[in-house]
Amino acid sequence: MIMTPNIIKVRKIIAHVRKSGKKIGFVPTMGALHSGHLSLVRAAKKECDFCAVSIFINPTQFGPREDYRKYPRTFKRDQQLLKKEKIDVIFHPSVNNMYLSRFSTYVEEKYLSRVLCGKSRPGHFMGVCTVVTKLFNIIQPDIAYFGQKDYQQAQIIKRMVRDLNFPVEIKVLPIIREKSGLALSSRNTYLDNQKRTEAASIYSALRLAKKLIKDGERNPRRVINKIKSCIFLQRRAKVEYIKIVNADNLRDVRKIKGTILVAMAVYFGKTRLIDNIVVRV
Amino acid sequence: MIMTPNIIKVRKIIAHVRKSGKKIGFVPTMGALHSGHLSLVRAAKKECDFCAVSIFINPTQFGPREDYRKYPRTFKRDQQLLKKEKIDVIFHPSVNNMYLSRFSTYVEEKYLSRVLCGKSRPGHFMGVCTVVTKLFNIIQPDIAYFGQKDYQQAQIIKRMVRDLNFPVEIKVLPIIREKSGLALSSRNTYLDNQKRTEAASIYSALRLAKKLIKDGERNPRRVINKIKSCIFLQRRAKVEYIKIVNADNLRDVRKIKGTILVAMAVYFGKTRLIDNIVVRV
Numbered sequence: 001m002i003m004t005p006n007i008i009k010v011r012k013i014i015a016h017v018r019k020s021g022k023k024i025g026f027v028p029t030m031g032a033l034h035s036g037h038l039s040l041v042r043a044a045k046k047e048c049d050f051c052a053v054s055i056f057i058n059p060t061q062f063g064p065r066e067d068y069r070k071y072p073r074t075f076k077r078d079q080q081l082l083k084k085e086k087i088d089v090i091f092h093p094s095v096n097n098m099y100l101s102r103f104s105t106y107v108e109e110k111y112l113s114r115v116l117c118g119k120s121r122p123g124h125f126m127g128v129c130t131v132v133t134k135l136f137n138i139i140q141p142d143i144a145y146f147g148q149k150d151y152q153q154a155q156i157i158k159r160m161v162r163d164l165n166f167p168v169e170i171k172v173l174p175i176i177r178e179k180s181g182l183a184l185s186s187r188n189t190y191l192d193n194q195k196r197t198e199a200a201s202i203y204s205a206l207r208l209a210k211k212l213i214k215d216g217e218r219n220p221r222r223v224i225n226k227i228k229s230c231i232f233l234q235r236r237a238k239v240e241y242i243k244i245v246n247a248d249n250l251r252d253v254r255k256i257k258g259t260i261l262v263a264m265a266v267y268f269g270k271t272r273l274i275d276n277i278v279v280r281v
Numbered sequence: 282m283i284m285t286p287n288i289i290k291v292r293k294i295i296a297h298v299r300k301s302g303k304k305i306g307f308v309p310t311m312g313a314l315h316s317g318h319l320s321l322v323r324a325a326k327k328e329c330d331f332c333a334v335s336i337f338i339n340p341t342q343f344g345p346r347e348d349y350r351k352y353p354r355t356f357k358r359d360q361q362l363l364k365k366e367k368i369d370v371i372f373h374p375s376v377n378n379m380y381l382s383r384f385s386t387y388v389e390e391k392y393l394s395r396v397l398c399g400k401s402r403p404g405h406f407m408g409v410c411t412v413v414t415k416l417f418n419i420i421q422p423d424i425a426y427f428g429q430k431d432y433q434q435a436q437i438i439k440r441m442v443r444d445l446n447f448p449v450e451i452k453v454l455p456i457i458r459e460k461s462g463l464a465l466s467s468r469n470t471y472l473d474n475q476k477r478t479e480a481a482s483i484y485s486a487l488r489l490a491k492k493l494i495k496d497g498e499r500n501p502r503r504v505i506n507k508i509k510s511c512i513f514l515q516r517r518a519k520v521e522y523i524k525i526v527n528a529d530n531l532r533d534v535r536k537i538k539g540t541i542l543v544a545m546a547v548y549f550g551k552t553r554l555i556d557n558i559v560v561r562v
Contacts, residue, residue, distance in 0.1 A: 140448065249383075
């Protein structure tokens with residue numbers, strides 16, 4: 001396993017691999033790896049001949065009052081985990097090398113990014129699209145892997161790849177959960193034991209939504225109101241949004257039909273958690 | 282010479298060429314080719330093993346009151362010219378294939394694009410950056426060629442390539458001029474004979490600026506005022522801007538020193554012409 005923060009060096013490695021005709025799989029991460037990331041890495045290992053993982057906490061996707069500074073940094077541990085997975089290269093550039101002085105070019109998706117998390121996190125998805133564009137241009141993967149927990153992000157990346165003709169295939173893999181149902185997230189490390197238990201209510205609410213819909217409820221407002229109570233049972237939870245949207249364009253639906261997404265963002269203390277479930281009716 | 286409007290087909294051709302280890306040169310154009318374009322094509326032919334030219338009149342870089350509809354379309358002639366140059370592939374996609382329904386992703390340079398032509402043409406350089414990103418992703422050239430007549434565009438593309446890590450080298454080639462000094466432009470076809478003669482005053486003004494500076498003038502305001510009179514001699518000329526800026530960051534200079542750009546945009550009737558000259562002191 002090669003580790004490098006150097007853009008020129010990783011380009012050289014990749015150019016060499018590409019020349020040999022190998023298929024390159026890529027998993028972009030911000031480190032603080034958990035089993036969700038590892039499921040992506042394993043898929044990349046299985047489906048490709050060469051597996052690159054980036055670890056880069058991207059400042060441009062954090063808002064000024066968000067957790068960029070305290071975002072968990074566990075590089076040593078990440079490194080060990082990835083070594084065990086026998087990946088080929090870890091690319092871990094510095095902020096200064098990724099954003100040179102007078103950086104002024106951004107990639108922005110302007111439709112899917114306007115709803116759900118985009119409402120409370122202006123600029124977040126622009127930061128994501130910009131850094132993913134950079135990473136795609138550096139690594140030039142054949143397949144890139146994203147997790148469904150960030151459903152909106154995955155949809156936006158897919159749209160970006162389509163719109164800008166990136167020669168990359170995007171694969172989105174299922175959410176990995178704790179036994180309690182809590183979706184794995186690097187931000188879970190912010191939670192104390194009690195909040196962690198309480199946060200499992202998010203998945204209970206999502207499962208309830210699915211059950212209500214499967215049982216015939218077609219009114220999104222009624223579903224949302226019912227599942228809200230699951231969350232409100234927890235004293236310290238603060239709902240940012242609970243939405244039922246078209247799984248394709250992310251817009252609110254009046255009537256539940258086709259493939260829909262139930263998505264929510266909930267604060268437990270200062271920790272903002274997101275989760276979602278796709279339901280087909 | 283292969284001609285195709287098909288993105289998948291051109292990708293296949295390029296993938297094959299790339300596999301063979303050939304260096305790919307690329308000249309993006311909007312057609313209506315003139316000797317300026319051909320100078321780029323010849324450089325690409327000389328420096329690369331494979332030469333691709335795109336012909337695509339990109340709607341997203343035209344403002345609502347600009348000349349998208351009447352922009353000269355001379356595809357048959359362009360094709361013949363390029364055949365003579367022995368280029369390898371003409372890629373001429375349709376608007377519908379380049380901008381699929383629900384297109385929503387844009388690339389924007391936010392500093393260099395705010396001045397000069399960017400002031401009167403909001404969204405123009407966003408359209409340029411977006412389509413060039415798409416073309417780079419489709420063609421994946423080693424070297425792409427741009428003309429210095431669009432100096433600001435070339436600077437923005439270079440910045441974009443740096444910021445977003447495109448694996449492309451950008452080469453900017455000198456302005457090609459008529460005997461009169463008028464810079465070649467597809468839009469020159471809009472000019473009648475008299476306006477065409479009058480438009481040569483643009484280059485006279487630029488040469489005068491260079492002479493004044495070489496003779497020791499260091500005050501940009503005085504240079505601009507003097508060369509304006511060259512243009513104002515023409516009854517039907519309307520100056521949009523005449524600027525003396527830092528050739529690197531495109532910002533106004535208080536005192537002429539280092540490498541500066543004298544740039545202007547002038548209307549002759551409804552025809553907007555741009556031109557520039559770089560002066561080193």
